[in-house]
Amino acid sequence: MKVNCQTVYAPAKVNLCLHVEARRDDGYHELCMIMQKVSLYDELTITVSEGEGIGLVCDQVPLADGEDNLVVRASRLILEEAKRSVRVDLRLVKNIPVAAGLGGGSSDAAGVLLTLNRMLGTPVALPQLHELALQLGADVPFFLQDDTVWARGVGERLTPVCVAADYVLLLVNPGVPVSTAAVYQGLTQDDFSCCEPVARIEGRQDLCRMLHNDLERVAISSQPVIEEVKKNVVCCGAEGVLMSGSGATVFGVFANKNNADKAAEKLRCQHGWWCEVVSPL
Numbered sequence: 159m160k161v162n163c164q165t166v167y168a169p170a171k172v173n174l175c176l177h178v179e180a181r182r183d184d185g186y187h188e189l190c191m192i193m194q195k196v197s198l199y200d201e202l203t204i205t206v207s208e209g210e211g212i213g214l215v216c217d218q219v220p221l222a223d224g225e226d227n228l229v230v231r232a233s234r235l236i237l238e239e240a241k242r243s244v245r246v247d248l249r250l251v252k253n254i255p256v257a258a259g260l261g262g263g264s265s266d267a268a269g270v271l272l273t274l275n276r277m278l279g280t281p282v283a284l285p286q287l288h289e290l291a292l293q294l295g296a297d298v299p300f301f302l303q304d305d306t307v308w309a310r311g312v313g314e315r316l317t318p319v320c321v322a323a324d325y326v327l328l329l330v331n332p333g334v335p336v337s338t339a340a341v342y343q344g345l346t347q348d349d350f351s352c353c354e355p356v357a358r359i360e361g362r363q364d365l366c367r368m369l370h371n372d373l374e375r376v377a378i379s380s381q382p383v384i385e386e387v388k389k390n391v392v393c394c395g396a397e398g399v400l401m402s403g404s405g406a407t408v409f410g411v412f413a414n415k416n417n418a419d420k421a422a423e424k425l426r427c428q429h430g431w432w433c434e435v436v437s438p439l
Protein backbone atom coordinates (compact mmCIF):
# COMPACT_ATOMS: atom_id res chain seq x y z
CA MET A 159 0.00 0.00 0.00
CA LYS A 160 1.30 3.45 -0.94
CA VAL A 161 1.77 5.90 1.98
CA ASN A 162 -0.79 8.73 1.66
CA CYS A 163 -0.31 12.04 3.51
CA GLN A 164 -2.58 15.12 3.61
CA THR A 165 -2.63 18.38 5.56
CA VAL A 166 -5.88 19.91 6.80
CA TYR A 167 -6.39 23.46 8.05
CA ALA A 168 -9.19 23.37 10.65
CA PRO A 169 -10.73 26.82 11.28
CA ALA A 170 -12.03 28.27 14.56
CA LYS A 171 -15.60 29.55 14.94
CA VAL A 172 -17.37 32.26 16.89
CA ASN A 173 -21.02 32.40 17.89
CA LEU A 174 -22.35 35.76 16.67
CA CYS A 175 -25.37 35.12 18.86
CA LEU A 176 -26.33 32.25 21.14
CA HIS A 177 -29.82 31.87 22.58
CA VAL A 178 -30.56 28.96 24.91
CA GLU A 179 -34.25 28.23 24.47
CA ALA A 180 -34.83 25.24 26.76
CA ARG A 181 -33.25 22.40 28.71
CA ARG A 182 -34.02 18.93 27.34
CA ASP A 183 -34.69 15.79 29.39
CA ASP A 184 -31.25 14.38 28.46
CA GLY A 185 -29.52 17.43 29.99
CA TYR A 186 -28.61 19.00 26.63
CA HIS A 187 -30.01 22.40 25.64
CA GLU A 188 -32.07 23.59 22.69
CA LEU A 189 -30.16 26.39 21.02
CA CYS A 190 -30.66 29.05 18.38
CA MET A 191 -27.27 30.50 17.40
CA ILE A 192 -25.29 31.88 14.48
CA MET A 193 -22.01 30.04 13.86
CA GLN A 194 -19.32 31.77 11.83
CA LYS A 195 -15.95 30.27 10.84
CA VAL A 196 -12.97 32.61 11.15
CA SER A 197 -9.42 32.73 9.75
CA LEU A 198 -7.54 31.08 12.62
CA TYR A 199 -6.51 27.48 11.97
CA ASP A 200 -5.17 24.37 13.62
CA GLU A 201 -2.87 22.42 11.31
CA LEU A 202 -3.44 18.72 11.08
CA THR A 203 -1.41 16.22 9.03
CA ILE A 204 -2.93 12.81 8.39
CA THR A 205 -0.81 9.90 7.15
CA VAL A 206 -2.35 6.59 6.12
CA SER A 207 -0.08 3.57 5.67
CA GLU A 208 -0.06 -0.20 5.92
CA GLY A 209 -0.49 -1.65 9.43
CA GLU A 210 -2.85 -0.84 12.25
CA GLY A 211 -3.42 1.54 15.16
CA ILE A 212 -3.77 5.31 15.46
CA GLY A 213 -0.87 7.53 16.54
CA LEU A 214 -1.00 11.19 17.60
CA VAL A 215 1.75 13.75 17.99
CA CYS A 216 0.49 17.10 19.29
CA ASP A 217 2.42 20.26 20.15
CA GLN A 218 0.16 20.87 23.19
CA VAL A 219 1.44 18.57 25.92
CA PRO A 220 -1.86 17.99 27.81
CA LEU A 221 -3.56 16.99 24.56
CA ALA A 222 -0.68 14.84 23.31
CA ASP A 223 -1.36 11.49 24.89
CA GLY A 224 -4.04 10.40 22.63
CA GLU A 225 -7.03 8.21 23.27
CA ASP A 226 -9.43 10.98 24.37
CA ASN A 227 -8.30 13.42 21.75
CA LEU A 228 -11.14 14.20 19.36
CA VAL A 229 -8.91 13.57 16.32
CA VAL A 230 -8.11 10.04 17.52
CA ARG A 231 -11.79 9.37 18.27
CA ALA A 232 -12.80 10.71 14.84
CA SER A 233 -10.22 8.45 13.13
CA ARG A 234 -11.46 5.43 15.04
CA LEU A 235 -15.09 6.12 14.06
CA ILE A 236 -14.19 6.37 10.37
CA LEU A 237 -12.11 3.16 10.40
CA GLU A 238 -14.91 1.27 12.22
CA GLU A 239 -17.65 2.60 9.92
CA ALA A 240 -15.55 1.86 6.81
CA LYS A 241 -14.47 -1.54 8.22
CA ARG A 242 -10.89 -0.78 7.20
CA SER A 243 -7.67 -1.78 8.90
CA VAL A 244 -4.85 0.66 8.16
CA ARG A 245 -2.31 2.64 10.18
CA VAL A 246 -3.28 6.30 10.79
CA ASP A 247 -0.74 8.82 12.08
CA LEU A 248 -1.89 12.31 13.09
CA ARG A 249 0.27 15.39 13.70
CA LEU A 250 -1.63 18.29 15.26
CA VAL A 251 -0.36 21.85 15.63
CA LYS A 252 -2.78 23.81 17.83
CA ASN A 253 -3.10 27.51 17.03
CA ILE A 254 -6.68 27.75 18.37
CA PRO A 255 -6.73 28.16 22.18
CA VAL A 256 -8.09 25.04 23.93
CA ALA A 257 -11.43 25.07 25.84
CA ALA A 258 -11.89 28.67 24.79
CA GLY A 259 -15.31 28.77 23.07
CA LEU A 260 -13.70 28.73 19.60
CA GLY A 261 -14.58 25.14 18.69
CA GLY A 262 -11.01 24.03 17.96
CA GLY A 263 -11.47 20.41 19.02
CA SER A 264 -14.73 20.13 17.08
CA SER A 265 -13.13 21.60 13.96
CA ASP A 266 -10.14 19.23 14.21
CA ALA A 267 -12.55 16.29 14.53
CA ALA A 268 -14.59 17.35 11.48
CA GLY A 269 -11.36 17.82 9.50
CA VAL A 270 -10.38 14.21 10.27
CA LEU A 271 -13.85 12.85 9.40
CA LEU A 272 -13.87 14.57 6.00
CA THR A 273 -10.24 14.07 5.02
CA LEU A 274 -9.58 10.55 6.31
CA ASN A 275 -12.86 9.43 4.68
CA ARG A 276 -11.70 10.95 1.38
CA MET A 277 -8.23 9.37 1.71
CA LEU A 278 -9.89 5.95 2.09
CA GLY A 279 -11.95 6.43 -1.10
CA THR A 280 -15.11 7.92 0.54
CA PRO A 281 -16.54 4.72 2.08
CA VAL A 282 -18.79 6.76 4.42
CA ALA A 283 -21.64 8.79 2.85
CA LEU A 284 -22.38 12.35 4.03
CA PRO A 285 -25.52 11.58 6.11
CA GLN A 286 -23.56 8.91 8.06
CA LEU A 287 -20.64 11.33 8.42
CA HIS A 288 -23.09 13.82 9.97
CA GLU A 289 -24.18 11.15 12.48
CA LEU A 290 -20.59 10.30 13.41
CA ALA A 291 -19.90 14.03 13.83
CA LEU A 292 -22.79 14.40 16.25
CA GLN A 293 -21.49 11.45 18.31
CA LEU A 294 -18.26 13.40 18.79
CA GLY A 295 -19.89 16.68 19.85
CA ALA A 296 -22.85 18.97 19.24
CA ASP A 297 -20.70 21.50 17.35
CA VAL A 298 -18.94 19.01 15.04
CA PRO A 299 -21.61 18.78 12.24
CA PHE A 300 -21.27 22.53 11.64
CA PHE A 301 -17.61 22.07 10.67
CA LEU A 302 -18.50 19.48 8.00
CA GLN A 303 -19.99 22.20 5.81
CA ASP A 304 -18.94 25.63 4.50
CA ASP A 305 -21.81 28.02 5.25
CA THR A 306 -22.36 30.54 8.01
CA VAL A 307 -25.48 29.12 9.65
CA TRP A 308 -28.24 29.34 12.15
CA ALA A 309 -27.71 26.25 14.30
CA ARG A 310 -30.70 24.88 16.20
CA GLY A 311 -31.47 21.70 18.13
CA VAL A 312 -28.31 20.99 20.16
CA GLY A 313 -26.36 22.71 17.38
CA GLU A 314 -26.83 20.13 14.61
CA ARG A 315 -29.83 21.55 12.66
CA LEU A 316 -28.18 23.96 10.24
CA THR A 317 -29.72 26.65 7.99
CA PRO A 318 -27.54 29.06 5.98
CA VAL A 319 -27.68 32.76 6.87
CA CYS A 320 -26.28 35.59 4.76
CA VAL A 321 -24.20 38.04 6.82
CA ALA A 322 -23.69 40.89 4.34
CA ALA A 323 -21.56 42.96 6.71
CA ASP A 324 -18.02 44.20 6.21
CA TYR A 325 -16.10 43.52 9.44
CA VAL A 326 -13.10 41.96 11.11
CA LEU A 327 -12.97 40.44 14.58
CA LEU A 328 -10.47 40.86 17.37
CA LEU A 329 -10.35 37.66 19.45
CA VAL A 330 -9.10 38.12 23.03
CA ASN A 331 -8.48 35.23 25.41
CA PRO A 332 -7.41 35.94 28.99
CA GLY A 333 -5.95 32.44 29.47
CA VAL A 334 -8.54 31.01 31.86
CA PRO A 335 -10.13 27.72 30.81
CA VAL A 336 -13.91 27.37 30.93
CA SER A 337 -15.71 24.01 30.99
CA THR A 338 -18.58 23.94 28.49
CA ALA A 339 -20.42 21.32 30.55
CA ALA A 340 -20.14 23.39 33.76
CA VAL A 341 -21.45 26.52 32.04
CA TYR A 342 -24.52 24.71 30.66
CA GLN A 343 -25.12 23.10 34.07
CA GLY A 344 -25.05 26.50 35.77
CA LEU A 345 -27.87 27.95 33.64
CA THR A 346 -31.20 28.80 35.24
CA GLN A 347 -34.55 29.43 33.55
CA ASP A 348 -33.89 33.19 33.78
CA ASP A 349 -30.90 32.85 31.44
CA PHE A 350 -33.02 31.44 28.60
CA SER A 351 -34.25 33.59 25.69
CA CYS A 352 -36.01 33.09 22.37
CA CYS A 353 -34.94 34.24 18.94
CA GLU A 354 -36.44 34.52 15.46
CA PRO A 355 -33.82 33.54 12.87
CA VAL A 356 -33.61 36.06 10.02
CA ALA A 357 -32.40 35.02 6.55
CA ARG A 358 -30.05 37.98 6.07
CA ILE A 359 -28.06 40.41 8.21
CA GLU A 360 -27.50 43.59 6.25
CA GLY A 361 -24.61 45.56 7.72
CA ARG A 362 -22.26 45.95 10.69
CA GLN A 363 -24.83 47.86 12.75
CA ASP A 364 -27.41 45.09 12.27
CA LEU A 365 -24.78 42.53 13.21
CA CYS A 366 -23.83 44.42 16.37
CA ARG A 367 -27.50 44.68 17.39
CA MET A 368 -27.78 40.87 17.26
CA LEU A 369 -24.81 40.16 19.54
CA HIS A 370 -26.20 38.20 22.49
CA ASN A 371 -25.01 35.17 24.46
CA ASP A 372 -27.12 33.48 27.15
CA LEU A 373 -24.00 31.68 28.48
CA GLU A 374 -22.25 34.89 29.51
CA ARG A 375 -23.79 35.28 32.99
CA VAL A 376 -22.66 31.82 34.19
CA ALA A 377 -19.22 32.03 32.54
CA ILE A 378 -18.56 35.51 33.97
CA SER A 379 -19.67 34.46 37.45
CA SER A 380 -16.97 31.74 37.42
CA GLN A 381 -14.36 33.83 35.54
CA PRO A 382 -14.97 37.57 36.22
CA VAL A 383 -11.98 38.45 34.02
CA ILE A 384 -14.27 37.85 31.01
CA GLU A 385 -16.24 41.00 31.94
CA GLU A 386 -12.96 42.92 32.27
CA VAL A 387 -11.93 41.74 28.79
CA LYS A 388 -15.28 42.88 27.34
CA LYS A 389 -14.92 46.36 28.85
CA ASN A 390 -11.36 46.71 27.57
CA VAL A 391 -12.28 45.62 24.05
CA VAL A 392 -15.02 48.28 23.94
CA CYS A 393 -12.58 50.90 25.28
CA CYS A 394 -10.25 50.01 22.40
CA GLY A 395 -12.90 51.04 19.87
CA ALA A 396 -14.92 47.88 19.11
CA GLU A 397 -18.37 48.61 17.70
CA GLY A 398 -19.74 45.51 19.42
CA VAL A 399 -18.41 42.91 21.84
CA LEU A 400 -19.46 39.40 22.92
CA MET A 401 -18.14 36.25 24.57
CA SER A 402 -17.91 33.35 22.08
CA GLY A 403 -19.65 30.06 22.97
CA SER A 404 -19.02 29.04 26.56
CA GLY A 405 -16.00 31.36 26.78
CA ALA A 406 -13.58 32.57 27.85
CA THR A 407 -12.66 34.10 24.45
CA VAL A 408 -14.27 37.48 23.78
CA PHE A 409 -14.55 39.01 20.30
CA GLY A 410 -14.82 42.65 19.30
CA VAL A 411 -16.37 43.78 16.00
CA PHE A 412 -14.24 46.31 14.08
CA ALA A 413 -14.72 48.12 10.76
CA ASN A 414 -11.22 47.34 9.53
CA LYS A 415 -8.02 45.40 10.28
CA ASN A 416 -5.98 48.50 11.03
CA ASN A 417 -8.16 49.52 14.00
CA ALA A 418 -8.36 45.93 15.25
CA ASP A 419 -4.55 45.50 15.02
CA LYS A 420 -4.02 48.63 17.15
CA ALA A 421 -6.45 47.36 19.77
CA ALA A 422 -4.71 43.95 19.79
CA GLU A 423 -1.31 45.56 20.32
CA LYS A 424 -2.61 47.65 23.22
CA LEU A 425 -4.34 44.74 25.00
CA ARG A 426 -1.30 42.46 24.60
CA CYS A 427 1.00 45.12 26.08
CA GLN A 428 -1.29 46.24 28.91
CA HIS A 429 -2.71 42.88 30.02
CA GLY A 430 -0.67 40.12 28.37
CA TRP A 431 -3.84 38.64 26.90
CA TRP A 432 -3.72 36.40 23.77
CA CYS A 433 -5.06 38.53 20.90
CA GLU A 434 -5.66 37.63 17.26
CA VAL A 435 -7.28 39.63 14.46
CA VAL A 436 -9.35 37.40 12.15
CA SER A 437 -11.78 37.67 9.24
CA PRO A 438 -15.05 35.80 8.76
CA LEU A 439 -14.71 32.97 6.22
Ligand SMILES: C[C@@](CO)(OP(=O)(O)O)[C@H](O)COP(=O)(O)OP(=O)(O)OC[C@H]1O[C@@H](n2ccc(N)nc2=O)[C@H](O)[C@@H]1O
Pocket residue numbers: 173176185186187188189258259260261262264294295296297298311312313338339342402403404405
Ligand atom coordinates in the same frame (compact mmCIF):
# COMPACT_ATOMS: atom_id res chain seq x y z
C1 LIG B 1 -21.16 26.32 23.68
C2 LIG B 1 -20.90 25.89 22.27
C3 LIG B 1 -21.57 26.87 21.31
O1 LIG B 1 -21.20 26.66 19.97
O2 LIG B 1 -19.53 25.88 21.87
P1 LIG B 1 -18.11 25.86 22.69
O3 LIG B 1 -18.10 26.93 23.72
O4 LIG B 1 -17.96 24.50 23.28
O5 LIG B 1 -17.07 26.12 21.63
C4 LIG B 1 -21.51 24.47 22.01
O6 LIG B 1 -22.89 24.45 22.29
C5 LIG B 1 -20.83 23.33 22.71
O7 LIG B 1 -20.75 22.29 21.80
P2 LIG B 1 -19.74 21.04 22.05
O8 LIG B 1 -18.51 21.53 22.73
O9 LIG B 1 -19.60 20.33 20.75
O10 LIG B 1 -20.60 20.22 23.07
P3 LIG B 1 -20.52 18.67 23.50
O11 LIG B 1 -19.10 18.23 23.52
O12 LIG B 1 -21.52 17.89 22.71
O13 LIG B 1 -21.07 18.78 24.99
C6 LIG B 1 -20.30 19.36 26.02
C7 LIG B 1 -21.22 19.64 27.19
O14 LIG B 1 -22.10 20.74 26.88
C8 LIG B 1 -23.46 20.44 27.17
N1 LIG B 1 -24.29 20.89 26.05
C9 LIG B 1 -23.77 20.96 24.78
C10 LIG B 1 -24.55 21.38 23.73
C11 LIG B 1 -25.91 21.72 23.99
N2 LIG B 1 -26.74 22.13 23.01
N3 LIG B 1 -26.40 21.65 25.26
C12 LIG B 1 -25.61 21.23 26.29
O15 LIG B 1 -26.08 21.17 27.43
C13 LIG B 1 -23.55 18.92 27.29
O16 LIG B 1 -24.36 18.59 28.36
C14 LIG B 1 -22.13 18.47 27.54
O17 LIG B 1 -21.93 18.19 28.88
Ligand SMILES: Nc1ncnc2c1ncn2[C@@H]1O[C@H](COP(=O)(O)OP(=O)(O)O)[C@@H](O)[C@H]1O
Pocket residue numbers: 221226227228229255256257258259260261262263264266267338403404405
Ligand atom coordinates in the same frame (compact mmCIF):
# COMPACT_ATOMS: atom_id res chain seq x y z
N1 LIG C 1 -8.01 18.17 19.24
C1 LIG C 1 -8.43 18.82 20.32
N2 LIG C 1 -8.27 20.15 20.42
C2 LIG C 1 -8.73 20.83 21.52
N3 LIG C 1 -9.35 20.25 22.55
C3 LIG C 1 -9.52 18.91 22.52
C4 LIG C 1 -9.07 18.15 21.41
N4 LIG C 1 -9.40 16.88 21.66
C5 LIG C 1 -9.99 16.85 22.86
N5 LIG C 1 -10.08 18.06 23.40
C6 LIG C 1 -10.74 18.40 24.69
O1 LIG C 1 -11.99 19.05 24.34
C7 LIG C 1 -12.29 20.09 25.25
C8 LIG C 1 -12.89 21.27 24.48
O2 LIG C 1 -11.92 21.82 23.67
P1 LIG C 1 -12.14 22.92 22.52
O3 LIG C 1 -12.85 22.35 21.37
O4 LIG C 1 -10.80 23.52 22.28
O5 LIG C 1 -12.99 24.03 23.23
P2 LIG C 1 -14.45 24.60 23.12
O6 LIG C 1 -15.40 23.43 23.26
O7 LIG C 1 -14.57 25.58 24.25
O8 LIG C 1 -14.57 25.28 21.82
C9 LIG C 1 -11.00 20.44 25.98
O9 LIG C 1 -11.22 20.27 27.35
C10 LIG C 1 -9.95 19.44 25.48
O10 LIG C 1 -9.25 18.81 26.51
